[in-house]
Amino acid sequence: MKRIVLAAIAAAFLAGCQTTPTTAPVEDKSAAGDPSAAATAGASTSGTSTAGVGGTSMAEKDPRKDPGNILYKRSIYFEFDSFAVADQYKPLIEAHAKYLAANRNAKVALQGHADERGSREYNIALGQKRSDAVKRMMTLLGVQEAIVETVSFGEEKPKNPGHDEASWAENRRVDIFYAGE
């Protein structure tokens, strides 16, 4: 204990004169492959999304931002060690597929996630398998392959930071992001 306290005091005392000669701050964000960059380059999607979905006819309102619209829902959850999209999420995926078919400028990134158990690198592959599964369903519904990018965060971005089964269930998921969001 004494060791940690002394080290902490030393660290606090010395924090004022930090030098970081080899620090390379992350700032040169590469645009390639970044869906938000793609959206900036293309036409703005907000404001042009006037086509109705599922009976919605409000021309000015973006249905994706309407909590009452199914397009507001963006997460698909998975069972442990599973990549199968459960039937309950099919209406959600169909709604987004329809929206993408109707809005030619829209693009999506599907972000796959895994729970924290096991290898971080293998979990990237597990999350990828989940985002690929959602993409496959979308393309079967007629969505162009080129406007859907599937990526994975593995276990790195849990929705719930807990360490029990209930938390893990929230973390095994695919999140849908539209370019520009």
Add this chain to the structure above:
Amino acid sequence: MHRSLRLLAVLVALFALPFSAVRAQLTIEIVGGAGTAIPIAVVPFGGESAFPLGVSGIVGADLQRSGMFKLVAADAVVPRPTRAEDVQVDVWRGRGADAVVVGSMQPLPDGRVDVRFALVDAVKQSTLAAMSYTVAPAQFRATAHKIADVIYEKLTGDRGVFSTKIAYITKAGARYQLLVADADGADPQTIVTSNEPLLSPRWSPDGTRIAYVSFEAKKPVVYVQNLATGGRQAVANFRGSNSSPAWSPDGRQLAVTLTKDGGSQLFVMAADGSGVRRVMSSNAIDTEAHFTPDGGSLLYTSDRGGSPQIYRLNLGSGAVERLTFDGSYNVSARPLPDGKGFVFVRRDGGRFQIATQDYATRQVQVLTAGPGDESPSIAPNGRLILYANEVGGRGILAAVSSDGRIKQRLVAPATDVREPAWGPYARP
């Protein structure tokens, strides 16, 4: 058995300052040791008290931390020997020491210091090593590590790793950092800071560059960063996910996992990202590749058999061989430098443990108890394995000897530490 190196930790915390930023310093605690540690006396060096940071204390701490040595108290012996010829072996044998380290630190007119030491075998009454170094005070730590390396090699037959460096990732709130520090945790330097996750740091074989994965572009992208300049390059930034970099032994190539052609598949490219070629095709997950020491094969994780297991791909013939069969989850293989086996992570019930497997006998030796042990990284001499585990929801680093007998814990106050990577031998 729980000897914490209090004095060293405080000295390190105080003296790291003039040369570098003080960060969450890793301190090493030995939590289990070898039964057959060599008893050794490290006598305070003559003239050492004239300097704020001595050398003998660091040498002793290095040796003790390795778990291969047991320090014999030396301060009560008067007069204090500083040269091999002054060592009265009977006195040291009587105190239980099999070996004695003596030395001196002599200031030179130009401000540098003549540091010399001798290692005496108290049993055979012979001098095993005697060397001198002319160094600036700022190099005292490095010099102490070199001396400890010489002693370790003379007495164990294996090369020491006290002069090597480690890399690791910390998470504090939403801030991720990739740091490089001395193998004893001293002198941590931040080389990348990001608000998005960082993963998979991997040292180039010459120790000049680190490959890693950053999520700063809202997806995994592989970078290679030069440690001297801080300059970096995105070497794998394809559509989809780019992850799991591994250097070839000659430092010219990187193996990576890419999803650009569908699925997580293995590719090899030049270290600058050019010449990307797929080395295998499967409809399963293939990832976590590491080159074998001869550069001719990759060990990797695949779920082609229904559960994640470790396979070996011969890069010349394309032949694939499954290596693990025991259990339903065997991942994160790292080839041992002797070419005889590999370290990996296995799941036993719900516990993740570090284990080794021999290629020829397929015998598995479980080294740790878990429950959350992962990301193993092997010291260049093959004797110690650094890994991450989680205690109370917070990640810490730990080390275990490849025979499982020596266990250490590396503690950084109030920081979540993960993804350790042990660097190569320092260039002479």
